[in-house]
Amino acid sequence: MSNGKDPNAAENSSEMTLKASLDECMEALDLFLNNHFNESLERLRPRVQESMYHALIYATVLEMQAMMTFQHDDITNAGDTMKSAQEVCQRFRRKSQGLANKSVGESLSEGKRCRNSQLSHVTEEESESSEMNDINTSILNLFQSPSLFFRQVPTLKQKIAGKSPPTEKFAIRKARRYKSPNPVRLPVPVLEMMYMWNGFSMISKRPELTEGMMQTLVEAERTLLESPEHEYLVDDRCLIHMLKGLCFKNQGILQAAEECFNKVCSSEKKIKFDHYLVPNALVELSLLYIDQGRRDAAIKILHKVKHNYKDYSMESRTLFRIHAALAKLKANPEEEDSQM
Template sequence: MSSFGGSGVELRTGVVEEMNMSNGRGANGAEKSSEPPLKESLDQCMEALDLFLNNHFSESLERLRPRVNDSMYHALIYATVLEMQAMMTFQHDDITNAGNTMKGAQEVCQRYRRKTKSEGDSLSEVQLHAEVCYAECQLQRAALTFLQDENMVSFIKGGMKVRNSYMIYKELHAFVKSHNYVKGPSHLQLEGGIAFGIGAFNLTLSLFPPRILRLLEFAGFSGDKEYGLSLLHDGATGTNLRSMLCALLLLCYYTFLTFILGTGEAEVAEAERLLKPFQHRYPRGAIFLFFAGRTEEIKGNIDEAVALFEDGCKAQQAWKQFHHMCYWELMWCFTYKRAWRMAYFYADLLSQESRWSKAMYMYMKAAYLSMLPRDEARPFGEDEVDLFRQVPRFKQRIAGKSPPTEKFAIRKARRYKASCPVRLPVPVLEMMYMWNGFSMISKRPELTEGMLQTLMDAERSLLESPGNATCGLDSPQY
C-alpha cells in the first residue's frame, strides 16, 4: 500500500485502467480530459528535445507550443526550456513568464491526476505520469520562486512546494519498487522521471551542513549522496526525456560544485564518461561543448579549454546567454595564463550583457585593471579605483540572501571608498583562491610558476611602500 499526501489510495495499474483510459475515463471510471496518446506525446517531446540539444532552440519551442494546453509532457518540456532561459538571462520579465508558464503546465498535469481519493483506487499509466510531471512542475516553480522573490513569505511558499514535490517523488519511488507496480509501455520514461527527482533531492540535500541535514532528515527528507548519484547515473544513461536533466545535474556537480567545495580532484573522469555519448550524439551542442571545455580546464589543459569555449560560442547565436557561461570560463582561463587584458575583456562583456552578478563582474574588471603596470593604458579609459567604488551599487539577493562571492567582493572594494584608498595587492588571485582556481593550474608547472612570480612582485611592491596607499589614480607596478 502506498498513498499520496496520506490519502490511503492504493497505487495499482492494470488492464481495466487502460480500457477506461481508452474510453476517455479514468481508472475509477470518472470522466477525464482528453490526453493525447502517451507514446505519441513522449516521441514528439523527444524530437523537440533533440532539436534543443542541437542548438535549434526556436524550432524546439515551435514544435512543442501547439500542444502545451492538452499534453502534460509538451507543457512540462516547453516550460522547462523557458525556465532554463530565464535562469540564464536573470531578467525579471523572463522569470515571471517562465513561472506563469510552469504554473500553466502544472494545471495541465493536474487535469490528468486522479480525481478521487477512495480506498482501493488504482492509477492508470497516464495518471502515474501525471503525478511525476506534477512533482517536477512543483520543484521547478519553487526554484523560480527563490530566484524571483526576496521576502520570507515567498521563501516559505517555495519551501512548501519543495516538500510537496519531494513527498510525491518519494511515494512514487516506493510504488514502482513494490509488487503492486505493473510496468506500462512507457515505464522507462516514468522511472527516469522518478530517478531524476529522488536523485536530485538526495544529492542536493547531502551537500547541506550535517547539522541542517539532520533536521531535514527528521522532517522526512533524505540526503544520501551516493544513492542520489547512483539514481542520477541510471537516469542519465537511459533513453528518456530526463536523461539530459540527470546528465546536466551530474555534470554541474562533478565540474563545479565539487571544485567549489574543494573535493573534486577525482571527479573529472566521471564527467568525461558521462559526456562521451552526448558529445557523440550532439557534436556541436553548445551545452556539451561548454562542459567539455570545463573538463579540459579542470585537467589544466587551458588552451584546449579556450578552444572548446570559443566553439561553444560559435555553435549558436540564438541564445546569447549560453555565451555568458563560456565568457565566465574564458575569463578564468586567461586569468590562469596571466593575460590580464584578455580576462578583463570577458569580465567587461559579462558586465554589459549578463545580469547574474554585476557586482562580481564589476569587481573583476577593476581587479584585472589593478594588475596592469602603472604606466600601461587602461582599456576604454576606465579606472580601477572608480570601478571598485561602484561594486556595492550592484549588490543583489537570491532566495533572500546575498551570494557569498558578492559579499566578499563588496567587503574588499570598501578599501577604495576613502578619498585616499588602500590598494589591494593581488585581488585577482584572492578571488581565484575563493573559486578554488589554484587546483586548475596545479597540473601545469609553468602556470604555477607564473602565479608565484606575480605574488613575489606584489610582495616586493608592498615592502617598498608598506602602506600601499595612494591618492592618485595610478596602479602599483607589477
C-alpha cells in the first residue's frame, strides 16, 4: 500500500538544497567581488559548519584579506578558518562512507571551481604573493640604476588570467615620468614599494630600521626643497609626508605622525598623479586614531575612504585594509549610511 509519498522526494529535496546552497555561495561571491566584504562574510558565516561550499569559500575570502593586509591577526585567522573548512569536509566524509568520496570530491571540485571563479576576478590580489621575489630583485635594481630600470618596466609587464597584477600597474604608472627626455627621478622608490608591502608595519619593532628610513626621507625631502619646480613636486612631497608619518608613528611621536598625514590630505586638490596617497593617508590616520582609542573618529574616516575614493592605484589593497580595520573595531556596517 502506498504511503502517498513520492519515493524521489528525498532525492529532489537534497538536490534543491544543493542548488540553494550553491546559489547562496555565488551571491556571497558577487558581494565579495563588488567590495562588500562584510556582507559577503555574513552571508556565508551561518552555514560554515554545515556546508562544505560555504566553509571553503568563507576561508578563501579570509585568505584574500590576509594576503592584502599582511596583518598577523588576519593571517592567523585565515589559517585557522581553512583548517576548520577542512574539518567540515572530513566530517561529511565520515558521515556516509558510501557517498562521501563522491560528495567530498564534488565539493572540493566545486570549491575549486568557485575559488577559481573568484580568482579570475581578483587575480590581482592573490598574484601579489607570488611576485615577492621578483619585487625584491626589482628593488635591488633600483639602487643600481633607477632611470634604466623604470624605462624598462613597461616592457616587463605580464598578464595572469588576462589581467595585469596591481603591483605591475602601479610600477608602470610610476615609470611614466622616466619616458620624458628629462626624466624626474622618483624620490624614494624603495620605501614607496616597501609601503605597498606593509614594510613599515613589519619593522615597527625595529627602531634602528625606522631611524634609517627617517634619515632617507629627510634627505629626500631636502633634495626636493632644493630642486627646481616640476609637475611631480606636490605628489613627491606628499609621499614623503605620508612615509614620515609612518616613521613617527613607529617611534611613538604620534602628534607629528598625525600632522604628516593631515598635510597629505590638505594637498588633495593639488595632487596630479599619485591619487592613492590621500585615501591611504586617511587610512593611516584612522589606524593612528585606533591606537589612541579614538574609535568613532577612526570609523568615520574609514567609511569616508571606502565610499568617497575610487579608481586609484592598489585600491583593492586599501579596501581590504579598511575591511580588516572595521572588523577589528567590530563596527556595524549599518553605521555607514548614518555617518556618510
